[in-house]
Amino acid sequence: MTSEIVPGRLSVPSLSALAAFEAAARHGSFTRAAEELNLTQGAVSRQIALLEQNLGLKLFERVKKRVSLTPAGGAYAAEVRDGLSRLAAATLSAMAFRGGAGLLHLAILPTFGTRWLIPRLPRFTEAHPGVTINFSTKLVPFDFAHDAADAAIHFGLPVWPGARLHRLMGEEVVPVAAPALVARAGLKEAADLLRQPLLQQSTRPRAWANWLEQQGLPPERALMGPRFEQFAMVAQAAVAGLGVAIVPRILVEEELRSGALVIPVDRPVRGSEGYYLVYPEAKASLPAVVAFRDWLVGECEGMN
Known part of the structure; x- marks a missing residue:
């Protein structure tokens, strides 16, 4: 298959040319692209030269044995990589229908x-x-x-x-902490939790504020504590005794059953x-x- 432009219809470069270009762009090297694709360096170079000819623009700057993407090449590489990924996913999806x-x-x-x-x-x-x-x-x-x-x-x-x-x-959120921290700090009332670091989950910035407001407590310290990207990390930090976490009950059922975490103040809050x-x-x-x-x-x- 060639990348020849056919009058009257949109020209789509060959997959082999696009694969060679994407690999070279990712590695910044025609030689490493050739190794990945099990081709010769000359074959990769020819595919990319043909692609540049058809597009009418330079995709790489060549300085001695080094290559780097031009601005146009960088933009095209991102689109080609996305397109090849979509083709791979579509192929796997089609093949899965055999089962x-x-x-x-x-x-x-x-x-x-x-x-x-x-x-x-x-x-x-x-x-x-x-x-x-x-x-x-x-x-x-x-x-x-x-x-x-x-x-x-x-x-x-x-x-x-x-x-x-x-x-x-729906979801019910509760405060949880390690049993040793609860015993050592004497956590019995909602206000007691404010003396501890309040462990945060980054996509729920108002979780502590909402819970504190429901208990009639000021939310000023609601963001005073380390922040984590996932609830699993928040739960593990609570197990380690780093502070008190506010988490959905369904996500810490295992820790609650095992006793690794306890609910010091069982006042759940449900939202909309x-x-x-x-x-x-x-x-x-x-x-x-x-x-x-x-x-x-x-x-x-x-x-x-």
Whole structure:
């Protein structure tokens, strides 16, 4: 296949030329790109020269044996890398249909996924052995149009333009701490917690303020404590005795059962936000999406 421009229709370079360009751009070296692709350095150089000829612009600056991307080359490399990734994902999805319902690309909240969802997945795979789930983690909402995900687990309000949402459950947040810290610091009342570092989760900046306000306490110290990206890290910091955490009860069930964490002041707070399964309208009829939706909504029945 060549990258020849054909009059009357859009010219799309060959995949071999694009793969050679992407590898060379990533490594900053034609030689290393050739090693990765099991080609000669000359073959990679010819592919890129042909690509530059067809595009009518320089993608690399060549200085002796070194190459570096031009500004146009840098912008093109990002787009080509994204396109090749999408082609790879589409190919895997198509191949997965050989096994039945296909492949589901699911974006999950990391701690919810590992603590709540994944332990329950054997029941799904037993009921739907033809569906394979690939997982990625997302901490904030994203654009389905620019992401390979077919569906996502979302926490917040039921707002996601262009997508369908199914409420799974609400959330009850409680303060937790290591038993040794509770005993040593004499944590018995809500006001006692203010004497300790308040462990923070970065995507829930108002979690402590909301809880303190519900207890009739001033929220001035609500942000006074170390901040962590995931609830799993917050929980582990609490187990280590670094302070008191405010966390969803369902995400620390194991630690509460084992006694690694205790609830010093059992005054849970429920908000208006919740967990939702969300997917774009265009994928509402995909067999894998339908199977997972029906199973997950049934699994969460009665948990709202």
